[in-house]
Amino acid sequence: MPDWLQRLRNPAPTEDAALWVKCPSCGEMLYRKDLESNFSxxxxxxxxxxxxxxxxxxxxxxxxxxxIGDDVLPGDPLGWTDKRPYLQKLETDREKSKLSExxxxxxxxxxxxxxxxxxxxxxxxGGTMGTVVGERITNLFEEARKxxxxxIVFTASGGARMEEGMLALMQxxxxxxxxxxxxxxxxxxxxxxxxxxxxxxxxxFAFQSDVIVAEAHAAIGFAGRRVIEQTIRQRxxxxxxxxxxxxxxxxxxxxxxxxxxxxxxxxxxxxxxDRKRVGPALKAVPEFALPS
Amino acid sequence: xxxxxxREKGPLQELENRIAALRERGPAVPASDVQLxxxxxxxxxxDLFGKLSPWERVNMAxxxxxxxxxxxxxxxxxxxxLHGDRHFRDDPALSGGLAKLRGRRVMVLAQQKGxxxxxxxxxxxxxxxxxxxxxxxxxxELAERFRLPIVTFVDTSGADPGIASEEHAxxxxxxxxxxxxxxxxxxxxxxxxxEGGSGGALAIALADTVLMAENSVYSVASPExxxxxxxxxxxxxxxxxxRLRLTSEDLLGFxxxxxxxPEPLGGAHRDAAAFVGRVLxxxxxxxxxxxxxxxxxxxxxxxAKFRRIGAWEHGAAALVASAIP
Numbered sequence: 001m002p003d004w005l006q007r008l009r010n011p012a013p014t015e016d017a018a019l020w021v022k023c024p025s026c027g028e029m030l031y032r033k034d035l036e037s038n039f040s041x042x043x044x045x046x047x048x049x050x051x052x053x054x055x056x057x058x059x060x061x062x063x064x065x066x067x068i069g070d071d072v073l074p075g076d077p078l079g080w081t082d083k084r085p086y087l088q089k090l091e092t093d094r095e096k097s098k099l100s101e102x103x104x105x106x107x108x109x110x111x112x113x114x115x116x117x118x119x120x121x122x123x124x125x126g127g128t129m130g131t132v133v134g135e136r137i138t139n140l141f142e143e144a145r146k147x148x149x150x151x152i153v154f155t156a157s158g159g160a161r162m163e164e165g166m167l168a169l170m171q172x173x174x175x176x177x178x179x180x181x182x183x184x185x186x187x188x189x190x191x192x193x194x195x196x197x198x199x200x201x202x203x204x205f206a207f208q209s210d211v212i213v214a215e216a217h218a219a220i221g222f223a224g225r226r227v228i229e230q231t232i233r234q235r236x237x238x239x240x241x242x243x244x245x246x247x248x249x250x251x252x253x254x255x256x257x258x259x260x261x262x263x264x265x266x267x268x269x270x271x272x273x274d275r276k277r278v279g280p281a282l283k284a285v286p287e288f289a290l291p292s
Numbered sequence: 293x294x295x296x297x298x299r300e301k302g303p304l305q306e307l308e309n310r311i312a313a314l315r316e317r318g319p320a321v322p323a324s325d326v327q328l329x330x331x332x333x334x335x336x337x338x339d340l341f342g343k344l345s346p347w348e349r350v351n352m353a354x355x356x357x358x359x360x361x362x363x364x365x366x367x368x369x370x371x372x373x374l375h376g377d378r379h380f381r382d383d384p385a386l387s388g389g390l391a392k393l394r395g396r397r398v399m400v401l402a403q404q405k406g407x408x409x410x411x412x413x414x415x416x417x418x419x420x421x422x423x424x425x426x427x428x429x430x431x432x433e434l435a436e437r438f439r440l441p442i443v444t445f446v447d448t449s450g451a452d453p454g455i456a457s458e459e460h461a462x463x464x465x466x467x468x469x470x471x472x473x474x475x476x477x478x479x480x481x482x483x484x485x486x487e488g489g490s491g492g493a494l495a496i497a498l499a500d501t502v503l504m505a506e507n508s509v510y511s512v513a514s515p516e517x518x519x520x521x522x523x524x525x526x527x528x529x530x531x532x533x534x535r536l537r538l539t540s541e542d543l544l545g546f547x548x549x550x551x552x553x554p555e556p557l558g559g560a561h562r563d564a565a566a567f568v569g570r571v572l573x574x575x576x577x578x579x580x581x582x583x584x585x586x587x588x589x590x591x592x593x594x595x596a597k598f599r600r601i602g603a604w605e606h607g608a609a610a611l612v613a614s615a616i617p
Binding site: 162164169172198199206232 | 595
């Protein structure tokens with residue numbers, strides 16, 4: 001584990017619980033280290049576990065990852081309480097997920113290509129987009145645009161975050177505008193849709209990219225499966241809203257197994273960006289860091 | 293069952309009937325008698341509808357007699373409907389076309405609920421399908437080509453959540469409407485006239501100016517959907533409505549809505565024609581205020597408008613300010 005990841009992922013979970021993991025698909029008991037070295041994919045049945053944002057980043061980047069936007073933290077604009085106060089829920093999610101919000105954004109290089117990288121994580125409030133996710137994504141595109149860097153975003157989201165009401169919905173508009181400005185200047189944008197990508201995130205920056213990669217077996221759609229089933233009062237076929245279904249319907253460019261994603265992104269970057277033009281000015285990642 | 297409709301029955305209905313009956317008898321009835329009843333009637337209206345809770349607003353927004361898209365279109369000077377997404381079909385849940393509004397050439401897009409069950413089925417209860425959003429996008433692009441301001445009327449419980457809509461990429465259809473409204477260099481004025489249901493509403497409401505009828509609602513999720521998710525019980529929708537902050541006053545306060553158009557006591561449907569006229573006047577005023585802006589000025593101001601929306605714990609304000617053109 002690189003230093004930066006060590007710093008971000010304090011303290012390690014207790015050994016006992018951490019040693020073995022049961023695959024929810026085939027029931028196989030998997031040795032955690034094997035699972036991790038296999039990109040959190042079941043070695044027996046190819047089930048793709050949801051991946052922690054920092055593990056994902058670690059599996060992609062060459063060396064360092066310079067995080068930005070991590071100082072943008074959630075508040076409680078509506079004074080929301082349902083079963084528990086929103087602020088308490090955020091606290092629990094922070095502890096559970098070891099994340100400050102549902103997206104991690106920053107700069108890194110991928111096989112030498114400098115990129116702006118955003119990775120959403122379902123384990124924080126179901127990856128929902130509140131004002132912080134909106135702000136971090138918007139900020140990422142604005143900073144990438146200044147530096148003329150390609151952007152890659154991994155999506156995983158249950159949609160807009162209810163606890164922030166309309167302020168959350170408006171993040172769809174805000175992020176769209178940042179994506180549009182970024183793309184209008186010819187900067188490449190690739191999304192990788194991971195499990196699950198739905199609602200306000202799929203109806204904004206997830207489907208606004210130049211190339212859409214879907215991770216194998218991911219559930220992707222607009223309305224949630226349950227909502228549709230309630231509306232039509234019948235059960236949906238198992239493959240409905242899967243990455244493979246979307247490929248067949250023409251909604252995504254390709255479906256890629258997790259282990260192949262990095263290689264795929266590098267190949268795509270190699271077409272989208274002229275490697276010769278990735279000059280020495282962009283080689284040292286720390287230069288991307290924002291002045292604090 | 294609509295809460296407002298229920299409340300309109302009984303004493304209020306009775307008073308209405310009595311006033312109508314007196315009026316029918318003509319000059320034989322002293323004017324003061326009619327006046328007396330009318331005063332009582334207004335008092336009762338005030339008691340019943342003077343102060344509405346968020347859930348009552350939701351019911352008002354869904355009132356079966358509330359002015360709907362077709363009423364606003366009928367009140368335009370002229371309207372030339374344009375159909376179809378050029379790919380698959382014409383979606384009657386979103387209608388659009390070339391129009392004249394108070395003498396001004398515009399492109400109009402209106403989400404369409406029906407007036408009765410039959411109309412509602414034909415229009416899918418105002419729930420727009422991908423084909424509808426693609427028609428919308430096409431007409432937005434046409435507006436840009438003809439240099440016509442875009443005027444939209446929002447009234448949907450949400451984008452259609454059916455199998456076919458998923459198969460036809462509902463998410464992509466909405467995402468690209470948002471992209472197009474970001475790009476267009478003509479003024480965009482959106483008015484929420486009834487229900488503003490989540491992303492399906494926003495798809496035609498990423499606008500320079502957002503107006504809202506006083507008793508309309510605009511929400512991240514329907515109160516029923518929200519309650520189902522939070523408590524597994526859609527019947528707790530009234531509580532969800534309280535929490536979602538979906539009323540016009542709330543949204544004006546957040547800076548999400550720019551102007552609220554007051555409704556007659558008891559709701560827009562009590563004086564529908566006049567209310568629709570006032571909405572169109574307000575739209576025209578807002579379009580006038582945007583006159584003379586260049587495409588870049590419009591786009592920059594639109595960017596700044598949505599860029600500001602959010603709430604963070606720390607001093608991201610400086611970051612945001614530096615990003616606003």
